[in-house]
Amino acid sequence: MTGITGRASDPDRMLPSREPVMLLGPDGRPATAEGAALPSGEALLRGLAGMVAARRFNDQASALVRQGRLAVYPSSHGQEACQVAAAQVLTDDDWLFPTYRDTAAAVARGVDPVDALGLLKGDWHSGYDPYEQHVAPLTTPLATQLPHAVGVAHAARLRGERTVVMALCGDGGTSEGDFHEALNFAAVFRAPVVFFVQNNQYAISVPLARQSAAPSLAHKGVGYGIPGEQVDGNDLAALLSVLSGAVERARAGEGPQLVEGRTYRMQAHTNADDATRYRADDEVAAWAAKDPLVRLEAYLRTEGVLDDARAAAFTEAAEQVAHRMRDGLNQDVEPDPDxxxxxxxxxxxxxxxxxxxxxxxxxxxxxxxxxxxxx
Structure with missing residues (x-):
């Protein structure tokens, strides 16, 4: 990398792999990927625990909507690997900038599960203190958090800090002007930010093919001078490997990185959406067979890293999260007009x-x- 623009000496190095990086197949069997290595068993166990908790969080939040305790909930069921990996690869001094669908990522980062849902319940400003866990407020407008994330990253660089910012968005967010402005500024000023696009195939009801003609969303980085990579978004092992590498490069002064996680939104856009109007059951079933939790658990059991006792402990911890959500969100709010x-x-x-x-x-x-x- 040379100069403030951080242009790569070899443009080919900015191109993503031809296929999404995969380390574990849908059946949990190891797959080979050039330049990527399986994370440690400890890291994968931590990730599985986070995904079990994230799925229980999603299910409980959806139940609270039906009970009238949440106004709306955009579930990340099926995207738990992306959510957990995004939080897991960061240090305490790093920042996470989530979208409205990234409550599970915020919880994985350490935000109280009740506070993480405060915005969606409509009872407080943001619902949590962003400075406690370095998690920016959940953002409902598409991609507006990306320029903010770049600003935080740029400020950290100017201060000589080693902070890296993980900026999340969906495939629909890449169609917004804020996405262009954020990537362009970050590239020119070599801001230490990782743009992580969770490509769940739909921007509400609009499929990816109606949003972009690029070979992949990861290819969009080339136009800005940002290296891109695409990864199987239902493979936690591959996500940890690719995202941690991106964070390390950003921290080392190599400028912004773009990662596309290929995943799928298994449930409706929100409780106000009817996904059956725009996608077929067989499409959903095909993605259900790629479930990130089933995949990782199969691998860990085969390797002898996971047993029934530890799996039960993960489930019990997840139930405690759900219990906390029920208790906290079933409290009536006493709003103050002031x-x-x-x-x-x-x-x-x-x-x-x-x-x-x-x-x-x-x-x-x-x-x-x-x-x-x-x-």
Whole structure:
């Protein structure tokens, strides 16, 4: 790499592999991949535990929607390997910038499962303190978090820190202008950021073929001077290998990296979507046979790394997460109308003060106290 732009001396090195990197086949048997090595058994066990918890998290969140405790939930069922790997390859000083579908990644990073769902319940700003686990707020608008992620990475580089930012987005997000702006700025200024695209094949109901004519989304990095790689997004071993390599290169000053994980959204876009209107059952069944949890568990049992006792312990830990979610999200919220104005500016403007007074007048018109209004 040379100069501030970080242009590679050999453009061919920026091209992704012809096929997604795979280390474990759908049946759990090892597969060969040039330049990639299987992570340690300890790392894979940690990943399996995270995926078991992530799937239970998804199932419980979907149940809470049906119970009226969540307004909406975009499930990442089927994408657990991407979610867990993205968090697992980071250090405590790194940052994760998630999308609205990445609650499981935020939890894997250490965010309390109840707090991670605060935004989707609609009862608080973000739901958690981004600085505690270095997890930016969940982002609903497509790709708007990517320029923010680049800004954090660029600032860290200017300060001489070793921080790396993992910026998540979906295949639909790559069609947004924010994606272009983020990659272009990051490449020019060699920001230490890893763009991780979870290609789950659909932007709501729009299939990938209607979004991009590129050979892969990983190929999009070439136009910006960013090396790209594509990886089987249902293979946790391959994800840990590829993503950790990307993080190491970004940390070493080699500039931004682009990784595409080929995965699948097994459930509807959200609880408000009917996926049967735009995809066939046999397509879903084909991807169900590539389940990331079944694949990794089969490999670990074959290798003698996983036994029934440890698998049961992972399931019990996941149930504790679900229990925490039920207890926390079944609590009724007591909203304070003042919160609409309290956190807009450090010092409220005259207009906000005037608007707050109007709200107080309307809410107390019937003689209710502020405490009674909040109840």
């Amino acid at each position: 919160d609409l104005f309290r956190f807009v500016y450090a010092e409220p403007t005259p207009q906000l003060t005037e608007q707050l007074a109007v709200v107080h007048d309307e809410l107390t018109r019937d003689g209710l106290t502020r405490e009674e209004v909040r109840r």
